[in-house]
């Protein structure tokens with residue numbers, strides 16, 4: 212009787228999830244989130260007249276021209292073409308923590324909607340893209356992201372907006388991003404833990420029926436994901 216009880220306890224302890232494992236002394240993550248315009252968005256993108264395998268999308272009506280898309284689907288490559296890219300490196304260890312960040316926009320190519328002639332190329336700045344520290348100690352670091360950028364070729368055009376909270380919890384062994392994004396275009400976030408391969412935090416395509424005009428206003432779609440280690 213006693214032996215059976217002991218054995219069942221033993222098997223229970225082996226069946227317990229990650230939480231029973233000791234926290235690692237040291238965790239370093241690279242987290243990145245991108246907004247990008249997919250190759251194909253129903254009702255929004257059109258073939259680029261010069262190369263039919265590429266696509267473009269008309270800007271907001273009355274502003275005239277078209278713009279090349281990022282010509283891709285979801286990708287965990289850090290260098291994948293994007294409209295906005297925000298990245299943070301966070302290091303939490305038993306005696307402290309550190310973090311740094313980097314933000315940039317992809318080049319915008321404006322083309323004529325009829326013949327595809329390139330009218331100009333410009334890259335928006337990263338003035339309104341930042342991580343800020345909310346809290347940090349040897350067990351947990353919490354950063355807040357606010358990122359907004361518009362089309363540099365169209366003065367006054369609405370921003371793509373991303374807001375959210377990035378948490379690296381060394382003791383409870385997880386990385387989480389909990390935020391909001393616009394209805395357009397597509398958004399994706401990944402994390403690499405201790406130099407490992409990219410793991411998906413979230414991937415979200417454009418909301419059905421949404422296009423550049425849907426960018427007006429702030430981020431209003433939930434975008435959340437967690438990766439454990």
Ligand SMILES: *[C@@H]1O[C@H](CO)[C@@H](O)[C@H](O)[C@H]1NC(C)=O
Nearest residue numbers: 346347348349350351352353
């Ligand atoms: C670390 O900060 C969190 C708040 O983010 C707090 O709950 C926790 O007690 C702190 N831990 C230590 C060891 O200071």
